[in-house]
Structures are given as structure tokens and as C-alpha cells.
Amino acid sequence: MFSACDSFLDTIPDNRAELNTEEKITALITSAYPNKSPKMIMQYASDNVLDLGHNYSSSLIPEEAYLWKDITGTGNDDPRYIWQAHYSAIANANQALEAIENYPEPDKLKAQRAEALMCRAYGHYVLSTLFCKAYNKETADKDFGLPYASKPETQVLVNYKRGSMKELYDNIHKDIEAALPDIDDAIYSVPKYHFNQKAAYAFAARFNLFHTQADKSNYQRAIQYADKALGTSPAALLRNFEQYLPLGAFDISRKYVQASEPANFFIQPIYSTSARRVSRYPYHRDIMSNELYWALGPWGTSGSKQFLYWARKLYSFGEGIRFPKADEFWEEAGYAHIVTVPFTADETLLVRAEAKVMLDKYDEATTDLQLWYHSHCAPEYRDSKGVVRQLPELTREKINTFFGSLEYAPVVSMVDGGKDRTIKKKLHPQGFSVSEGEQENFIHCILHFRRLETLFEGQRWIDIKRYGIEVGHNRKNEEAEILKVDDPRRAFQLPIDVIEAGIEANPR
């Protein structure tokens, strides 16, 4: 009688899905992409913003991020949500991987397996950029990593160990390597929202650039993967900025994140209030003029009508300035909807250039940088006196002379208006070395291009960590807050709930 009852009681209580078809397994991996991002915290931790003082308001997260405190503010962008969203994406990947293993013909699902592995690697990677120190091959076996989730969790409370940074990055590396050969765009109905070939190789390239190895094999792989992502004519993939010139902010922001844009390799819709104005910690004119779009660069000084396209389409944002590439779509029930583009052709090109520089291939790096330079700058402009000015050429020599002669910026700006700021900061690479002279000059150039390319996306914070750049955060009428090279605060603290549940906290 019990067995009869048991089969009666096996009825599924609701319309939950069972992973028994290829379509359903494929559909589950669509949820293996995180819908949150650490970009808000990273933006305000970086050197792209400054403090205007008590008279201006800020919500808690930007304020705490600016001061590199443990984040206690809550909302779409808090560490708890970020942690959960990424591990939840990973959980979907793991559930799919388990279903693939149990599927009668697992070989039919190779491409799905590859996507799931890629997602698992990506989720862990993004978390490491916020909660761990930069990968440092000298200390990686001692630095805190993160628990690598590799199978579905079925019990209420499971104990995990953080493991080392080396273990974490080796696991990510293993997943990426296992996935890459099988990535197949044919299984996607909307490839740009998945790890398509280009996106997968772009991620592999960036990851390898960061995952430094003693034999520099990582740079070889970074170049090789970037080649795959960029194809034979990268110029055709780079963003065409001319298209934004006739548009207003609303239309630019919508156009920037279109799947039809060739430069967009991978598009990620997320919930974040990072596109909102924070009056107290803006992307202020002082920084804009001296370190960002308007700063002196290889193209000369810039301004609203000059070479750099970005500089021509800036909008005021309270006390700050923005290029409308990541505006909010709408908010509903506390969820602010925005769209980010974590991998683009332009950024991948800079990854390749950096890897080439690390292998001392300066001519090849110059070619990549020139491509970037010409797609981001207008060939000429008419100045206020009506004179037509031609864009100066970017050559290996120009990079060396321009960045070689530039003063290092002070950690804390001491001059009103930030006139002592420059686009060159002292480097303390973490676990690798940059030789003085040409290599350093090229790295300064690449870091500046990356900073502009990924502005408003928080990526600058990762470069600050990788290169051990010291950051001085000005405080109005107070002593500046300084982030030293070996400051433990470069790894943001884990969510308090997670620590209380038994995961080791970052040292403070």
C-alpha cells in the first residue's frame, strides 16, 4: 500500500520544470548570467571620482566605496546581492552541467556544456575582482580566493572553504580551457546575450592577461584568444562613434547597447543604480579636464569640439559629467534596469596590445593602439578660430616621447582645480614587472585608453589593483583618504551574512 501511495505522492506540486530535454537544458543556461554587477562599488572606489563635501548628498554605497570601507549600504548594488547573483548564475550553470551529465546522449550537448563552463568561470572571475586582491603569482597560493562552486547544492547549510587565489584562478582557467573548443554560436537565439565565440575568446583573453604566469605563457594565450575574438580585420569591429554625433542622450544610451553593434561582444542586462547621479562623488570637471576625456593626451588637449569623440557628447550630471553609455532604462519595485557591455572589440584590442607589450612586441602593440586611436578620434576638427586641425599620428615614438615626458600625477591632488593631475600614475605591478622606459610608456598609454574605454563601468578599479596604483581620495576640508599599494582594502569585504555563515573574512 505504501508503494502505491508513494507513486501517488510523486506528483509534482507545481509547474516546475524537469531538465529532460536539450531545449530545457539550453534554456537553463540562459540564467547562468549574473543580473547584478560590482560596477557601482568599483566606480566609486576608483580614481575617476572626487568628493565635493558635506553639502552634497550621497547614498551609502558610493560613500563607503569612496572611502574603501566595508559596504553596509543596501540595494541593487550591495555586496550581498552581487555575491548572490553571481553564485546563483553559477548554480544554474552547475544544475545544467549535472543535467548534461545525466542526459542519455551528453555529446549532443557539448556546446551547452561549454557555455555552462564559461558562465561558471565568468561568475567566479567577476566576484574575484571585487572580493579578492589582484592576482599576484608570487603570493597567489597564500592570498584568499573564493569557494569554487562546482555542483548543485542540495542541503540547507554546506560548509565551504575560500581556498587560495591560485586554486580559484586555476579552476577558472580549467573551465575556460575546457569550454573554448566547444563554444558554438548555433545554439543561441540571441548570441550577444550569451558566451558566443567572440565573447568567450574576449573573456579568455582578458582572464589570461590577468592570470600571470612565470613563463609568460598567459600573454601568448591572451594574444591568441584576442586574435580569435577580433578576427582578421579588427577595424571593422571597432565602435563607430560618428553614429552617436547626431543623437541625444536617450538615443545614444539605447544605441550603445544594441546587439547589432559589431563592437558589442557580450551584453549583460543588470539591476543597478550605478547610472544615477551621486551629487557628492561625481565624475567631476577637475578629473574630466586633467585625467579623463578632456585631459592632455597623445591627441593634444581635448575639449567639447576636439578630436576625441566622447568629449563631444558629454552631458552634465549635477556637478558631474557623463557620456550616456549606460543610462538607466527604468526602475520598477526597487529594481533599476540598466544594460552593460562587459566585452567589446575595443577593449579586447587593448587587452591584446597589453599582452604584446608584456612580450616586448612594441611594433605590433603600436598597430593595435593606432587602430583604437583612429576609431576613437575624429581625423580633423575646426577650432574656434575656424582653423582645421588634423589629428596627429600615433607612433611608437610618439607614445614614448609623450608618456615618457609626462609628469607622474601626485597621489593626492594639491592644487585647486586639479591642475597637478596627469594621466600617468606610478605603477607597482602585482606579481609581474614593467621595465622602465618603453615598456612603461606603452603601459601608461594602454592604461589610459582602457580607463577611457571602460569609464562608467568600474573596470578602472581592476587596473588600479593589477598595477598597484595608489589612489588618493580627496575629502573636502578633511585629510585625504589614501589607498596604499599593499592596502588590504583593495579586496572589498565579503557580505556580512556570508561571513557570519562561516566564510573567512578578508583581513583588515
Next chain:
Amino acid sequence: MIGATVRVKGDSSTGSITNVEGKFTISTSPKSVLIISFVGMKTQEVKASTSPIKIVLQSASEVLDEVVVTGMQKMDKRLFTGATSKLSADNVKMDGIPDISRALEGRAAGVSVQNVSGTFGTAPKIRVRGATSIYGSSKPLWVVDGVIMDGVADVGADDLSSGDALTLISSAISGLNADDIESFQILKDGSATSIYGAKAMAGVIVITTKKGKSGTNKISYTGEISMRLRPNYRDYNIMNSQEQMSVLRELDNNGLLGFANVFRASDSGVYGKMYHLINSYSPKTGFGLPNTDEARIAYLQQAEYRNTDWFKLLFNNSISQNHAISFSTGTDKASYYTSLSIMNDPGWTIQNKVQRYTGNINALYNLSKKVSLNLIANSAYRKQQAPGTLSSRTDVVAGTVSREFDINPYSFALNTSRTLASDEFYIRNYSPFNIIHELENNNITLNSIDLRFQGELKYKPTPKIELSALGAYKYSISTNTHRITEYSNQAMAYRAMGDATIREYNKFLYTDPDVTNSLPISVLPKGGFYYENKYTMSSWDFRATASYNDAFLDDKHIVNLFGGIEVNSLERLRSGFDGVGLQYGMGMLPSIDYRYFKQAAEKNEDYFYVRETRSRDASFFGTATYSYKRRYTINGTVRYEGSNKLGKSRSARWLPTWNISGAWNMHEENWFDKLSPALSNLTLKASYSLTADRGPASVSNSSVIIKSTNPWRPFTSVKESALDIDYLENSELTYEKKHELNIGAEIGFLKNRINLEIDWYRRNNFDLIGPINTPGVGGVITKYANVASMRSHGIEFTLSTRNIRTKSFQWSTDFIFSKTKNTVTQLNNNRSIISMLTGSGFTMEGYPVRSLFSLKFDGLNKQGLPTVINEKGEKTVQDVWFQSRDMKHLIYEGPTDPTITGSLANVFSYKRFKLNVFLTYSFGNVIRLDRAFSSWYSDLDAMPREFKNRWTKAGDENITHVPVIPDRRLRSQYTNLYRGYNAYNLSDVRVAKGDFIRMKEISLSYDFPKKWIAPAKVSSLSLKLQATNLFLIYADKKLNGQDPEFFNTGGVAIPVPRQFTLTLRVGI
């Protein structure tokens, strides 16, 4: 009567006991005399006979009911060891209140009934001995004629007070005709409910409907005519139009009602209307209003003396009627009961109407002496109308609960300025708005059918053994249609784009992201909406039981055995769609703009949905009772239950529940006679039990729950469907459980003229579903698992006295008291403070299960703005983060569920008159007052009179707590002032006590003498006049007329009205 002792006079060796049907056989000489005795009854002597004899015992005094109906079996009350109350429907039925669950208020010790809304179909919040779960609903199980009744939709306890349209179908028994009910049996402790085991943690209410009785032939008619009183502004503390106008003038002087502010405002009243008139010109009539000071003053003066009575306009004194007719007939072979009822309620408000029809057949046929068949069919149809409403939403950042397009007549009348004219259109959502017009053009129709068919076959191979098989099928369907015509404000708001400013700010317009340089447009250029939601439930139950009753060795030993199996299946389907662009005035022709769907797709909104849930239960149960000489009784019950909700693994799926209990009937002891007559009856009982429940419906992740979803995508071109893990697997999921110790006594004094029933209990609820923080590496940080626990204890008693008993005058009193207190002992509260501050509040360790907290009000500042202590412990005007989880600085106000409830009933009868005075009371809970204060008022709003004492000049902060009406300067100085005023609304000064004593019912009835009515062939005729819900004898003054039971949440919620009912009962 079961269990009556039959002895032969002068022969102590022969005896018998009556069985469940009250029958007995005895072998003795036909000449002997039988002595029939039963506790509380006069002992009778009858001559034995060879043919069947009928013996009617006379009550020795007023006695306790003799049978306990558990819904599964009937038991001799003296052998029943659990805590229970039996209510006869005749005594508790409240005429003119068609939903019988409301009639239980104050009628049984330990049962609290809170009328959170008075709208028909909305279940009151019923608690048997308080809450038993933190996240679960704690709703008692309803059992009608042995069959569990489930609602067509599963509405959680906190949602009952939401005012959302779903509450209209939250009552599982709204289809029952009150006149069909014979009795209620409320099973309270774990011993009484243990036969329901893993379903009955929150108590069981067993309803028995009427059956035909053998030897009767009767037609009964009951007609009720009820009239409700309109609410009256006298009872509330709302400004009249003169007072309101003086405030508006102040706002105007502060520059808040100038042309620029009001003309294009999304909501405006008298001032907005004035500016629109000034600004309108027609070639025929000229300007709507001349733009002169005199004209303005005259216009505003008109408003000043308008004193519109919204209650009068929106409420009716209409008559509602309820007619029920029943036939009942029976012979030894068969008996029937049939009834029909019609209820017609034309509505207390102008947009609340109900019609209900019920039909009921209950037939019993004795196929042979050993076999009987009982068939029951029950049907109900309901058609109901209510004001249109959308579901409410909580804005966690601002700390407000809001409902778009709310047109609830009750809250409208309380919140709308009395300066407005009832026939004018003002502005709401940038569109013309008139409440009467809107109610006509925006309403909900509910059509609901409940059917129940059941049959029970009983077989008695011997008098001691009974086998029974019961099968039942239930089906309910409820279709909820929300019609929003193209003339309604709600539809027009979707196309309000009068000028560029409105176009920019109207949030119901849509900007197409795919069209460059596009302006906001309407996605509803024509027509209105037609929202339909449909709920269906179908279920079947099967139960087979066997019972064995025996008494042997001169009745010294009595044994009852009962056991059986039960299988239930229940399926619910919920579906709905948003009909868009329906042109009501054009013969219901839809006019669809594809951009509506484009926007919906971009916003990730589904325009239709289908949701199914299935529940399957199987259980085995047995109970055994042994009694020695009826003095000492012990009872044990075991139930073994399985459910499909708790996973495929056997360990989690199957749960044994049990109870062990005993009773000592001291009055059966030989020495007890010495105490008589002072003490006439004394029983002591004790029980200890384990019962359970499946926990909140939302937690069913015994296996991983993967749901389909449409991930948000910014453009329709990149949309795709996905699957997503909704809940991770919890292989350890189990039932919520409860251990309960109950000790009770029943004491009768002075030949039972005074009866006291008293119970004390202690409950330990464990394995409750609660949140637990995990490392989150599996994908979820906070999981819901069986990790919480709580304790409760309480005492309850019923004191019944027959104060005066003379032939023509009788006076009896029942005093019912119950007190319950619960404390959460283990819970990881991860809520934000907003959920602790609003509605029914929430809880944390060491506090009752629903506790209300407040921000600490810290006085008005020098500008008259309210300050509170925020989550960081700082004094602040507006810097409050409602999503904070730091509870340190909150003030505990008290539980939102009452801790003390009860009633006092006095019945006086003089000859044929009967006067019933019934008071209910409730103490111990707190209530959040209505959100009266805001950083911004429009000329639509009505204000409470407290505003007269508001801060107006420096120094007032020392004498008043009522904040200033902020002017423009303050509002630009404090950009988040709305948050500050919400914080004030959520502070400790805006909390009242929920205590009340209510004059629930006064009724006078008259039974016409037989000799008057006999010539008309009428066997009984009575007339009753009843006043229900007349007034509050005591309530907190801070409530200003607000009903302490009622949650004014808008939507479809309206309070229980005052009403007068005239009832005519005729028996033929």
C-alpha cells in the same frame, strides 16, 4: 444519545450502553423495568418491551453537549480527552451576516476572529489559540460534513487585510448557507486535532450541516431583511470644507497652490479646477471663470461652504435580503433535508453588490439494518461587484504602501477634501476624475461557483463494528473580471498628454527606445482595459474507516477503536489576461496598439499567465480509547501522513504525528456524592501531542524548483525565454511541528447551574519555516528552511451560569475569556525595518509572531518638521533608510494580533420574548494609524482635524507634535522630505491600542403562541429584531472612529457596517 447506561432494575448483572445512534438492545424479561441514566440527565425508569421503544431523557439541568463530532467520528463527550467547544448554530448564528465564519467572533474560548475587512467573501482572520507558524498562514482547517474545505485560492494570513481583489475569494466557506448549519465543533488542542495530524496544527473547525430527522416532516422558512447605516463624518475626525479651505488658503499663501504648481499637476482639486476654468474659453459661453480676484474669491467661497458628504453619496442605506427555505423529512428507512437560499445585497456602497444562491440536499437511506448510505450535494453561485482595484505595492525606499488608481469608496470618503463638488470632474493622473463616474466605469465583477458532492456508505456487520467509506468531490471556479472602460480615469491616464510638461511627466506614457528622437506616446490610444483572472480548484477525497465500540464486564471497561486511511487530491489553476484597448462604447470592439505589447515585452510583463499547483496527501490513522468505569479514560492517536510537497525521499515525505491523553471523571467516583449538590460535575483532562502542518505554500523545494522566466531584455528584438532555479533543493525539508500540553477541567456547580470549562496550554512550535543565512555559494544566501521555533501558552475559560430560572423568566450568562501569548524563540530575521513598521509588522527573536515596531519620534525641529531616530541612532528629519536591517533603534509597540479575546453574552427570556445582549472584547494588540501626514498635500486631500494643532510658528514645537505643512522653501531645502514624513507616519506617535469592547449584537425575538398560528397550519412562527455591530463601548481615542479590527488598505476592503436585521422564521 450515545453512551447512556441501561440497567435492569434489581439486576446488576445485565446492562447495555446506547450506541452512536442512541440505540440499544437488552435481553431481559419483558416485565422488568429498565433504568436509563446519563450524566446530566434525569434518570428514567421505563418498562421493557419486545417492540422498539423510544425514550426521551429529560435534562437534569442545563448540560453540556453530549457528543463530540470530530468530522471523522462521533464520540461520547465523557470519553473525549481533548479541548473542544461545541456551538449550536441556533445560538451563534448572526442574522443578516451571510458569512458564517464571522459569527464565530467571541463564541468559543480560544478562538479569535478579526474582521479585517467586512466585504463579503473576505475571510476574517481566525486564530485558534493564536499563531502556530511564522511564515505559514496559521489558518484553521475547515471540515464540513467530514470533508476538508479548501479555498479556491490560497490566500496567506497577512494578505487577508491587503484589500486586493484576491481577498474576495479568500473564504473557503462563503458558499455555505448559514441556515443549513446544525453545529460547529472547534477542536483546539493537539489531542482533539490529532486525528488530522499533519494538517491540523492551527486547529480544526468542524461544521455539521442539517439532516432530516426520522419522525419529522417540516418546512422551514427564514427571511432576513437588513438595513445598514451609512458611515457618518460625526464619527471621524475629518475637516469640514470650511476648515479644509482655511488650510488650502495657507498653502496658497505659501505659494504651493499657485497657477504654475497646480495647473499642470497630476492631481488637483478646487484650485486646479479654478485655474482650468480661468484658462478655458468657449466662443459661446466665454471664459469658464473670469480671471479676476472677485471671481476667484467667489469660486473658492462656494467650495468653502460645500461640505460635500461623500459618505452620503457613496454609501446606501439599502436593504439586503436573505431568504432560506428548507424541507426536512424522515422515517426509519430514510430521511432527507433539502434547502435553497437566496441572498441579495444591493450594496452598502454604490459599487458593492452581492447575490448568492445556494442549494443543498442531504439524503440518508438505510438500505438495511446494517447498511446505510448518505448522499450530500451542495452548490453555491455568487455574483459580486466591487470597485475596481489593482494590487497594492510597497515602495521599500520611501516606506509607503501604495495602490494606483484606488477608488475604494470608504477610503475615498475619508481622504478626499469636502470642498469638492460631487458632480464636477477634477484632475487625477493628469486626467479628469469624478468618483461616482469612475466607480461606474471601473469595477470588478466576480462570478463564483462552489460545488460539493459526497457520499458515505456505512456498514455495520455487528452493533459493535462499523465500517465506512466516504468519497467527496469538490469543484470551485471564480472568475474575476475587472472592467475599466475608455471613459474611466484609469484608461484616460494612459493617454493624458495635454502639453509637453504633462507628456514628459506622465508615467503611463511610453517612449519607444527603437525610434530615434521619439516623444512619449500613449500605448492605449483608444479603449480601456478588460482584466480577467480566473481561479479554479478541483479536489477529491476518499476515506475508509473502521470503528469498534465495546463495553464489557458490567460496563466496567469501555473500549473504542477507530482507524482508517485517507487520500486527498487537490488541483488549483490560476490564469488570467490583460485585455487591452477594449472599446466598451463600441460594442466591445478591441482596438489594439502593438506598442502596448512592445512596452510590456520590454518591461518583461506577461500579458497572460497560467499557474497550476497540485497537492496530494495520503494518510493512515488510528485512535484507541479505553475507559474504566467511565472514571478513568486514556486515549492515544497516531497518524502517519505523506504529502507530495515534501519531496520524493520517504524520510521527509512521511511524518508520524501522535497524541496521548487522559481524563478523570471525578463525578463518577463513589465519594463524589458527598460533594453534591454544591459540586455536580468535575472532570480533569490532560493531553500531550505532536501535530504538524506543511508550512507556507511558497516553500516546497524538496526538489530543486526550476521555473520558466522571461529574463529582462532592453529590446524586443533580443528577447528569449529561459529557465531559472527558483529554489535550490532542500533535501532536509520537513513539516512544521508542534508539541502541545493541555490541561483542562470541566466543573459543574449547583446541579450544573454554574458551569466552568477551563483549559491551560503550553505549545512548543518547532521546525518552523524561517530564514537562515548560508555562505550563499550554492546560489542563495538566505534560505527558508525548518530552522525557526516559537513557544506559546494561554489560558481560556467559559463560565456559563443560569442565573434565574423561573417558569416565565430565565436569565443566563456566558462569559468567555481567552488569553494567549506567543514568543518567537529562534529566528534569523533578515527583514528590512520597513516590514517591522508597516501593516501587521513582523517579528524577531523574543517577540510575538506579528509585532509592530516604530521609529522613535524625537519632537519637531525649529522649522516644525518632525524628527525621528534613524537606523544609525541619529536624530534626523529625512535621512531614514527603510531598507536597513538594523533594528536596534526601533521601539517595540506590541503584537498586532490581540492577546485577550472573548465575550459576554446575556440572554433573558420572558414568556415568549427573548432578549440577547452580546458583547465582544479584544485586548492586547496595537494598530498603526492611517498615514495622515505627507510632505505634500494637494487640494484633493482631506485632512484630519489634528492639523488644527499643527506647527505654524517658531516655538510651537514645544507644544505640539503635529508637524508643519511644508512650504516650498522647506521642500527645496530637504529633498527627501517625503521620506521624513513617512518616517513620522511610522513613528511611535502614530500608533494606537487595538483594545476594544464592542456591542456586537442586541436582539429581541418573539415566538408566537401555537394557538394563534395553528389555525394557519403553521407550527412555529417567530420574529426577531437584531442590531449588529452597534457601537464600541471602549476603544482607543487615538483611533478617531477608525474600527480597530478593520485594516483600511483601500482596494475592496470596507469595514463591517452597523446594521439592523429583521428576521422572520416560519415552520410548517
